[in-house]
Amino acid sequence: MTGxxxxxxxxxxxxxxxxxxxxxxxxxxxxxxxxxxxxxxxVKSAPEFDLKDLEGNPxxxxxxxxxxxxxxFWATWCEACKEELPSMQRLYEHLKPMGIEIVAxxxxxxxxxxIKQYVKEYGLTFPILWDPKQTAxxxxxxxGLPTSYLVDSEGKxxxxxxxxxxxxxxxxxxxxxxxxxxxxxxxxxxxGARGGRIK
Amino acid sequence: MxxxxxxxxxxxxxxxxxxxxxxxxVAYIGLCCAHCxxxxxxxxxxxxxxxxxxxxxxxxxxxxxMGPLRDGTDDVDRTSILGAPPxxxxxxxxxxxxxxxxxxxxAYSFTDDFALMVMGMYMQNDMDMAFNGVLVGATxxxxxxxxxxxxxxxxxxxxxxxxxxxxxxxxxxxxxxAGLSLPSGSITKKFxxxxxxGQNGTILxxxxxxxxxxxxxxxxLTYQGSKDPWWYGLNAIYEGHWYDNDQGYHxxxxxxxxxxxxxxxxxxxxxxxxxxxxxxxxxxxxxxNQRVLGQGHFQGNPANGFLSPLNDPDNYGGExxxxxxxxxxxxxxxxVLELQASLPIYQNLNGPQLxxxxxxxxxxxxxxxxxxSKRFVxxxxxxxxxx
Numbered sequence: 001m002t003g004x005x006x007x008x009x010x011x012x013x014x015x016x017x018x019x020x021x022x023x024x025x026x027x028x029x030x031x032x033x034x035x036x037x038x039x040x041x042x043v044k045s046a047p048e049f050d051l052k053d054l055e056g057n058p059x060x061x062x063x064x065x066x067x068x069x070x071x072x073f074w075a076t077w078c079e080a081c082k083e084e085l086p087s088m089q090r091l092y093e094h095l096k097p098m099g100i101e102i103v104a105x106x107x108x109x110x111x112x113x114x115i116k117q118y119v120k121e122y123g124l125t126f127p128i129l130w131d132p133k134q135t136a137x138x139x140x141x142x143x144g145l146p147t148s149y150l151v152d153s154e155g156k157x158x159x160x161x162x163x164x165x166x167x168x169x170x171x172x173x174x175x176x177x178x179x180x181x182x183x184x185x186x187x188x189x190x191x192g193a194r195g196g197r198i199k
Numbered sequence: 200m201x202x203x204x205x206x207x208x209x210x211x212x213x214x215x216x217x218x219x220x221x222x223x224x225v226a227y228i229g230l231c232c233a234h235c236x237x238x239x240x241x242x243x244x245x246x247x248x249x250x251x252x253x254x255x256x257x258x259x260x261x262x263x264x265m266g267p268l269r270d271g272t273d274d275v276d277r278t279s280i281l282g283a284p285p286x287x288x289x290x291x292x293x294x295x296x297x298x299x300x301x302x303x304x305x306a307y308s309f310t311d312d313f314a315l316m317v318m319g320m321y322m323q324n325d326m327d328m329a330f331n332g333v334l335v336g337a338t339x340x341x342x343x344x345x346x347x348x349x350x351x352x353x354x355x356x357x358x359x360x361x362x363x364x365x366x367x368x369x370x371x372x373x374x375x376x377a378g379l380s381l382p383s384g385s386i387t388k389k390f391x392x393x394x395x396x397g398q399n400g401t402i403l404x405x406x407x408x409x410x411x412x413x414x415x416x417x418x419x420l421t422y423q424g425s426k427d428p429w430w431y432g433l434n435a436i437y438e439g440h441w442y443d444n445d446q447g448y449h450x451x452x453x454x455x456x457x458x459x460x461x462x463x464x465x466x467x468x469x470x471x472x473x474x475x476x477x478x479x480x481x482x483x484x485x486x487x488n489q490r491v492l493g494q495g496h497f498q499g500n501p502a503n504g505f506l507s508p509l510n511d512p513d514n515y516g517g518e519x520x521x522x523x524x525x526x527x528x529x530x531x532x533x534x535v536l537e538l539q540a541s542l543p544i545y546q547n548l549n550g551p552q553l554x555x556x557x558x559x560x561x562x563x564x565x566x567x568x569x570x571x572s573k574r575f576v577x578x579x580x581x582x583x584x585x586x
Contacts, residue, residue, distance in 0.1 A: 003267055037576070038580040038585075038586055040580075040584070040585040040586050041585060041586060042585040043585060044584055044585035046584075048586070076402070076466075077427075077463075077466070079466065079532060107368070108427065109368075109370070109426070109427050110426070110427045111428070134365070134368075137367070140581075141581035141583060141584065142367060142578075143366070143367050143573070143578040143579075144574075144577070144578040146575055147578065150296075157584055157585060157586075160580035160581075160584075160586050161580045162573075162577030162579075162580070163577045
């Protein structure tokens with residue numbers, strides 16, 4: 001291969017890689033933007049918490065080590081939370097086989113029975129924790145409900161979401177899948193449309 | 200019957216307004232804020248504080264029925280004080296009063312801790328008067344209904360949160376209320392339909408006037424607490440009347456205390472009960488038209504006795520304790536409808552004057568987020584966590 005040909009080959013390879021992975025990155029960013037997810041300026045560890053689930057079993061953030069998490073804060077008195085929890089359950093059913101977790105922390109100060117009733121009514125199967133003393137809520141600086149954080153498998157905060165979302169949307173699924181280290185299906189479609197070959 | 204028709208016509212009018220206005224809440228992005236208005240009865244001053252950078256508007260229709268007469272803690276039969284003024288009795292005595300008040304208010308929260316409220320009102324007062332024998336003979340009627348209507352005083356009130364045990368969802372907080380009551384209500388309303396000769400054009404008694412005629416300071420303290428599913432609180436507010444109005448008198452000092460307990464029985468329904476105490480002092484003096492021109496006095500002479508107990512500044516004020524029961528309902532996000540009824544428990548009045556009989560109220564509240572509201576833009580991602 002002559003020097004000129006080699007240069008063309010390298011240039012073409014770089015361009016192809018840019019189209020595949022750069023395009024995918026743009027799609028990834030577009031999904032974050034579409035979901036209204038704020039990315040961190042400095043990646044920091046998610047604050048630890050030690051809470052109990054509705055059966056009284058102790059649960060801490062460490063228990064989810066190695067798994068990406070959608071960490072959601074909610075309350076039974078929050079109407080907006082009601083809007084998003086069913087879509088979160090659908091997302092969980094989609095993500096569970098991929099090893100991605102959803103953890104929802106109720107900040108109700110009392111009345112655990114009401115939370116249980118709520119969980120039953122909405123058929124929620126992902127872990128529900130209870131923070132009656134507001135310790136986790138304060139640690140995560142929650143100033144409105146619902147609020148969610150994206151935590152990667154290393155326990156680092158990768159996103160902040162204020163307000164209710166349609167969590168079962170393609171963009172949301174892509175965001176969560178990308179959190180697990182892969183590219184979401186929608187991203188793959190995007191990259192594929194640009195000529196990439198992704199298995 | 201007419202009263203209930205009127206009241207419920209108004210209530211259903213505001214209800215239908217609420218039904219057609221959910222589009223106003225388009226800014227609602229599905230973010231719940233613990234500040235929301237419906238956590239305090241809407242009739243209590245300072246109740247219904249909007250979320251930060253949001254407006255709220257409140258429309259409140261109130262109907263109050265008063266009567267019979269009371270002096271101290273005992274009811275007074277009007278026939279016992281109806282007679283000849285030279286004999287210490289009165290030519291005309293009130294029998295019953297109906298007050299219709301439409302209150303409209305706006306508020307804006309500038310910060311998490313400070314909100315400014317403005318409230319105005321339109322009122323109509325109807326008071327049934329009974330005549331003594333002389334006036335019955337002279338007019339050919341047993342009495343008449345005295346009326347006045349128009350805008351009342353306007354209140355501008357700031358609410359500043361002094362203490363809160365939590366930044367997001369406090370369970371205990373104390374706020375300072377401070378503001379002014381501005382004299383937009385008339386103090387020179389006059390008789391227009393009095394069948395007694397020479398009375399039309401003379402000044403109506405105090406309670407038929409629509410305002411105080413003075414710029415009055417308003418200061419109060421509010422404690423709000425909650426323990427799921429209960430909300431409770433205590434509100435104490437003082438309205439001072441420190442100088443004389445253009446008619447040369449001022450109202451008595453006012454102190455109002457409200458104790459409330461609310462219980463959430465459904466995600467959209469809250470029941471409430473209140474104990475409301477009000478102290479009001481007597482009027483300082485007679486209005487100029489009475490004191491100097493002799494209006495409201497027998498034979499138009501200020502040295503003579505009063506034609507009615509309503510003309511005597513000493514027959515006003517006293518202590519009142521009442522109980523209020525009601526319910527708040529949230530038909531749509533950012534809107535609250537409230538229905539309330541009040542009944543007196545104890546009244547010790549400087550009399551004879553009409554005592555409270557009952558009050559019913561209906562209110563509609565809507566919160567309108569601006570583009571700066573966290574409901575519109577969401578909450579800020581915390582910089583402490585790297586955002």
